[in-house]
Amino acid sequence: MDSVHGSSPTFFTQAEVAELLRVPVRTVEDWRQTRVGPPYVKLGRHVRYDRDELFTWIKGRRHG
Template structure:
């Protein structure tokens, strides 16, 4: 039995409900299946989910990520 706590797959956690922690750029890359550099470019261009700084680290509120996805879905449906 391993003593190290395993991190759940963020995609599964988001499907089941909001995670109990802020997400990292790595988490966002896994969720959207894009390279981490793409996540940083989205932030630079203000295209992706809104993130915020804690010291030198970028974090994402899961509620903001879900709201961003919902908005993208609405925008795509309106354009169709």
């Protein structure tokens, strides 16, 4: 595996994030619009979530 592809970030779509978290896609959209959700990037009209940032955000919501 070369260094360019080996270190490339993995991005999720809104639908993939919703499926992973078992919430409706609309919930992920609401989180993004109200800025309470995980960090995201916009590539033109496309919204993507970096895997590492997503899991960091999830861990930051742990209680107990």
